[in-house]
Amino acid sequence: MGIRERLSGNEAAAIAMKQINPDVVAAFPITPSTEIPQYFSTFVSNGSVDTEFVAVESEHSAMSACVGAEAAGSRAMTATSANGLSFMWEMIYIASSLRLPIVMSLVNRAVSGPLNIHNDHSDAMGVRDSGWIMLFSENNQEAYDNLIMAHRIAENKDVLLPLMVCQDGFITSHSIENIELIEDDKVKEFVGTYKPEHYLLNDKEPMAIGPLDVQSYLFEHKYQQAQAMRNAKKVIADVAKDFEKMTGRKYSFFEEYKMEDAEIAVVCMNSTAGTAKTVVDDLRNKGVKAGLVKVRVFRPFPTEEIANALGNLKAVAIMDKADSLNGAGGALFEDVTSAMYVNKKQVPAVSYVYGIGGRDVTSNDIHEVYEYLQNVANTGEIDNPYRYVGLRV
Amino acid sequence: MPYNLKEVIANKPSRFTSGHRMCAGCGAPPVARMILRALKPEDHAVIANATGCMEVSTFMYPYTSWTDSYIHTAFENAASTLSGVEAAYKSMKKQGKLPDDKHTKFIAFGGDGGTYDIGIQALSGAMERGHDMVYVCYDNGAYMNTGIQRSSATPKFADTTTSPAGSVIPGKMQSRKDLTEIMEAHHLPYVAQSIAFANFKDLYEKAEKAIYTEGPCFLNVLAPCPRGWGYPTDMLMQINKLAVDTCYWPLYEIIDGKYVINYKPAKKLPVEEFLRPQKRFKHMFKPGNEWMIEEFQKEVDKRWDDLLKLEEMTNK
Amino acid sequence: MSTNIDKNTPAKDMTIGGNIYEAGNAVEFKTGDWRSIKPKYISEKCTQCGLCFPVCPDDAIPVGKDGKRTDFNYDYCKGCGVCAKVCPFKAIEMVNEE
Structure with a gap:
């Protein structure tokens, strides 16, 4: 074995x-x-x-x-x-x-x-x-x-x-x-x-x-x-x-972590998912219905599947470890939100650009993202969908 | 076996077919065709081609003029693309994945743009790594495919679309890079300079040596472009003869470091004989511009003398 | 050998990547209509010296197993005149295309 x-x-x-x-x-x-x-x-x-x-x-x-x-x-x-x-x-x-x-x-x-x-x-x-x-x-x-x-x-x-x-x-x-x-x-x-x-x-x-x-x-x-x-x-x-x-190791287009009853979730790729999982666990212990989607297959992009996985959330944050410098959101954000729009899943969504140039991504940073999502879920309001975390503005 | 043109043509079918879209009178197809004829008929070849005139006019989907396997990927990397093919061959042969009794030879073709300029890094790398291949530069002295822009192979004073002969700057102000010497500095087993000349003996024999010498070999072949050089289309072979009779383009080979000059004109013609029929040098013949021809002649003489010395030095 | 791909071929019937598996199929593409002047072969004057065979960019001078040339292949000849210019015996004459 x-x-x-x-x-x-x-x-x-x-x-x-x-x-x-x-x-x-x-x-x-x-x-x-x-x-x-x-x-x-x-x-x-x-x-x-x-x-x-x-x-x-x-x-x-x-x-x-x-x-x-x-x-x-x-x-x-x-x-x-x-x-x-x-x-x-x-x-x-x-x-x-x-x-x-x-x-x-x-x-x-x-x-x-x-x-x-x-x-x-x-x-x-x-x-x-x-x-x-x-x-x-x-x-x-x-x-x-x-x-x-x-x-x-x-x-x-x-x-x-x-x-x-x-x-x-x-x-x-x-x-x-x-x-x-x-x-x-x-x-x-x-x-x-x-x-x-x-x-x-x-x-x-x-x-x-x-x-x-x-x-x-x-x-x-x-x-x-x-x-x-x-x-x-x-x-x-x-x-x-x-x-x-x-x-015995199972792989899908993306991994859904505690998504069954999740109300808020983060979508990200690669190692950040490890940090995010511990934050999800922490939030779950506090009774927050947080989940995580870790994208494995980015191309081809699993549009329908991802839209369905996120469709019942009250708020979602898509985290990009690259700034598309387009005056709008990151690349993963654009793919996820366009998949949801096409599949008629209307969920408040925010783009987070983070970790550029090896900037450490701590559990505090991820907590900050989920905190904002809780706020969005409660109020339905997004003051600015194009956000950063871990950045000195 | 001594070279016999008729036997070569009759017994070795062309591996570069008709139906290509090179210009009428282009100097490159006769060169490529004769080089490929130097392959043994029983041998297969993989040809890599840099982007350029030859590539766009010999493999325009869905028609290919090459009867051997052929790959084109980009402008600057015929040598590195072919490195990969050759490495695959070595690996697969070693593993018994290819038949033992069949041989494949590897030949790259690039123009001077793809070889002297944008492709020189990939070429240098491939030669240094020692891949068993021949790289052939068909040098027409400018970026002809994109419309006659100067390259580092363009001769001094030539009028090109990016070194136009103007009222202040009279054409290209820099001398031609000597790529053959740069390739020799890689200490390759075989380096040669040739041209389509007389009955093609020089070109055929050099191609044969290059293809069947183990290791990386390099051929630099002058291939006139009637459009870019501005001479009457039917004058291809006369222009070639003038290039060698004026010693503008010496025919020589370097075998394991030893220089052999294959053609020494009985009477070395003044270089203006080569320059005069070509429109790209027309401005050099205007009254008051005699200095340009003199300077050009000096450079030709110097390079020819250097070559004679190298031959003497390396054969002591 | 025939190439059954043209500008009406649907994507599903086209080769992937633009690959071609019929090496040398360019012979199906005729370039003779590019010509404005054409070479005329005067066989009586020809000594079969061989100078014209290899200079043709379009391989439009057929040479038999006996090493002798025959008349031009006008399917491909683009009328450049290089052959006529190298012939020392005036056995090739350039004439206007009719």
């Missing part, structure tokens, strides 16, 4: 990659994800994986090499953070438009500038429309589990999209926590072998990838991508079912 270990989030990601044993890993160092290619290149040097490790000269080349490797017919993986992802940006879009199921570990960090190496979600939010499947992870266990499930989702013939597994830089990536690993042989069987239908190295069917796609065609190709993203929902759910059979 699994292997009990104590690992950091980066170690957990590297171990998952080792067990997956991809054909190619191309990566470039950037804090806080650097340890992943470091650990992984040790596996390569010691012969414990079959992987060709390509120590590229930039993140742009890391993603370019992953695109080349995946198109060639192999499994390619990488890891990056913040500016590394920004530098990859052009290739991020190309990877998904070429329908290549590359898997990436994204260790979330603030995108410059000014330079800051600490955690927020501005890197991930910058690529939210790039056509990648995006899974978020509260802790090392989830980062590991999401990676083990990644290829089964990305490589499904109804999907064929790249996938990134996000975890919080330092908070998760560098914190050592207990973890339950899956045995190597079980992972191997679960992940399976990659058998692409068409690939560059098939000399029996030479193929061409990456055309000039003029006005008559690009719209249809983009629609195909959009459909693949819609298809991914079912595949993510199916893979989670199989994963639960293997490990």
Whole structure:
């Protein structure tokens, strides 16, 4: 029944990659994800994986090499953070438009500038429309589990999209926590072998990838991508079912914590959920009907499900660890509120931007959010829906 | 086996088909086609192409002119994209995921914009890492695909759309970057400079060496652009001959550090012979601008002399 | 080989990512109508020297297994005239397209 270990989030990601044993890993160092290619290149040097490790000269080349490797017919993986992802940006879009199921570990960090190496979600939010499947992870266990499930989702013939597994830089990536690993042989069987239908190295069917796609065609190709993203929902759910059979660990599009009778709730992603859960417990002890929704599957966005989960609340706060700088709310706030509007769920909603550039998020901060929600629930009044917490104004 | 043009053409079918949309008289297709003919017919190739004229006109959905596998991703990264393909090949071969008895070769094509400029980082990285590939730069001396903007391969004084010959600034004011030498500084097993010339022997043999030398190899091939250079379309081969007879574009190769100049014109022509038929240098021939031709000649002479010295030095 | 994708093809029938699995299918796309002047092959003057074969950007000079060229393939010839200019024997003449 699994292997009990104590690992950091980066170690957990590297171990998952080792067990997956991809054909190619191309990566470039950037804090806080650097340890992943470091650990992984040790596996390569010691012969414990079959992987060709390509120590590229930039993140742009890391993603370019992953695109080349995946198109060639192999499994390619990488890891990056913040500016590394920004530098990859052009290739991020190309990877998904070429329908290549590359898997990436994204260790979330603030995108410059000014330079800051600490955690927020501005890197991930910058690529939210790039056509990648995006899974978020509260802790090392989830980062590991999401990676083990990644290829089964990305490589499904109804999907064929790249996938990134996000975890919080330092908070998760560098914190050592207990973890339950899956045995190597079980992972191997679960992940399976990659058998692409068409690939560059098939000399029996030479193929061409990456055309000039003029006005008559690009719209249809983009629609195909959009459909693949819609298809991914079912595949993510199916893979989670199989994963639960293997490990007993259950994964949904989002985790609902004490939501059955909740009147107020917070929606957030990644490690903040851990802090928020203790606040919910605390509030429940005081008789406050508080709940929490932790989004795991951010792309595709589970619109209907999330609207239903939040539809009976008296007030909801959506917490974004990235400011969209749009004069309005954060990206998660916009997705959640638009999902609710479309599904005719009218609940007073507020946007909270928090934790930018690694600003500590304490239980006091989360308490402040729930206190405001209680006030909204009681009065039905929102003085300003676009709020901050933990900020010196 | 000594090169025989007729045998090559008759026995090695073209791997770069008709039906592409390159301009009439473009200098690049004959170059790409002959390089691919240097592949053994039984070998498969994966070709990576940087965004540019060649890419947009040879793979416009749903038609491809390439009979081998082909990948284009972006402008600056043909070398890193192909790095990934080559790494996948190595990994899959090692694991027995590909047939043992079949060989795949890896060739990248980029224009001078995609190679000298925006792609130089990816190229340098791929060469330093030692991937078994050939990178071919087809150098037409400007960003032709976007409408003739200057690149670092554009010769001095050339009139381009971003270095226009005006009344104050007479064209591009900087000399051409010497990319072949930069690639040699990577200490690659094989680096060469070529052109479509006479019966294509020089180009074919260099392509063959580059493709079948293990490790990263680099070919720099001048490929005139009638539109960007402003010469009559039918003059392609005459312009090429002038480029080598004036020593503007010397044909040479560097094999493990040893320089071999493959063509030394019996009579080195003045560079103005090469410049005169091209509209991009027209302003240099106006009365009062003789200094421009003199300066251009000096630079050509200096680079040619340096090359002769390098050949002598490395063959002692 | 035939490419059954055109500007009326619905998304469900188009290849994903713009991939093409029929390498070299550009031969289905004819470029001959770009031409305003055309090369005329005067076989009596031709010595089969081979200089014109490799210079054609459009591979529009067919060469047989015997290493000898035949008449132009006008499906692709764009009329650039490079072949006529390299011919030392005036066996190719550029004439106006009718």
